Amino acid sequence: MQGPSTDLTIRSRYGWLRDLIPIYSPVQLALNAAAILLILWLHDWRALVTQHTALPLLLGWALQFMRRPSTMHLSHTQAAWVEATLSEQKFYDRSETDGRWWRTNQDWWQRWPNHCVELQIDLSAGDGVTLIAPRDVMETIRTAFEQMEEHGDCWFDGERPFALDPPDTAPLPPTAHVPGTAIGAASVLAMIWLLATRGPDGIVDWGLSAAALAEGRFETIVLHMVTHGGLWHLVMNLSVLAAIGGMLTARLGPPPLAWLRFLLLFVFSALAGAALFLVLHPMGSVPMVGASGGIYGLIALLLRTRADGGPLLSIKSKKVRRSGWALLKENAFLFVLLALMSWFGDAAIGLAWEAHLGGFLFGMIAGPWFVPRTARSKGDAAAASVQPALSTIG
Structure with missing residues (x-):
């Protein structure tokens, strides 16, 4: 199923420097600014340097950093499998206007531009396909490829997109x-x-x-x-x-x-x-x-x-x-x-x-x-x- 050899290396779409400040859309910028202003309004400027506020801010940064836009080069066979899986699992819907895949059952404020899945023909990389997706989604897709390579045919667990369960998995004694x-x-x-x-x-x-x-x-x-x-x-x-x-x-x-x-x-x-x-x-x-x-x-x-x-x-x-x-x-x-x-x-x-x-x-x-x-x-x-x-x- 792997098709032509690919290294499945995940790369940043915008560079590591911008990833350190994981804001890629006006909506994210507005929400981050609102969170900081809310803390300032509830307390004062010194609230930003206390244990009770630094930890939530750091965790918020971590969650956004995990979903930073990333790219991975795929063969046409792998890209076809990704599209077929997206259609079959129904966790994502394809937009008729831009061709990108968006998570289903999400409110408008959750539809950030960098959280979609996109496939682009990449002529500069050996006539392959470039997959663009959030980092955590990309990690799951790569793990699915590796599991299929190691175990052969696998079954989807049905609860998470791209998550696989090898069919020979047996309960532990x-x-x-x-x-x-x-x-x-x-x-x-x-x-x-x-x-x-x-x-x-x-x-x-x-x-x-x-x-x-x-x-x-x-x-x-x-x-x-x-x-x-x-x-x-x-x-x-x-x-x-x-x-x-x-x-x-x-x-x-x-x-x-x-x-x-x-x-x-x-x-x-x-x-x-x-x-x-x-x-x-x-x-x-x-x-x-x-x-x-x-x-x-x-x-x-x-x-x-x-x-x-x-x-x-x-x-x-x-x-x-x-x-x-x-x-x-x-x-x-x-x-x-x-x-x-x-x-x-x-x-x-x-x-x-x-x-x-x-x-x-x-x-x-x-x-x-x-x-x-x-x-x-x-x-x-x-x-x-x-x-x-x-x-x-x-």
């Missing part, structure tokens, strides 16, 4: 959620214990830092993995763990060995994240807490494994590289968000990106050793079979 649930339960019990015995300030006692190790509190090397800085931190990590835990466990073989592999990968990834944190802060006294380092190791291995048990994806594959870049951008956004919250608030809030990076690198590089030997063998055989072809091309 309850046993697949055991190790993730165990880590989550340990994290919840740790928070309850600390709050009950030491109060909110006692959380730092289980945090890892160079100063804590210098004082001989080596137990923090392990305890920090199940300790969290607050309820929102705990909920965020447990939500990610619940989303990926079952899928990864099911790809690690039958239980109980799959449980052991999952837990060992989590622990060693967390230790790798802790090691990088300590290396970059050899004299630091600010404690680090959270299961994020271990979770990022799990995410990294999940990116390299396949749902159908096929060979592991190479680190150099487009999917892995793009996912790594997406995680990097998400961490950058979280870093800015937490920095602004700390600046406008009273408490210092930081992001242990070092632990995220260390855990992710460990899971990406060493994670395959936690996969059953048979799956690794299939991956090595597949890599050996394509190597001669690659060498002749290069």
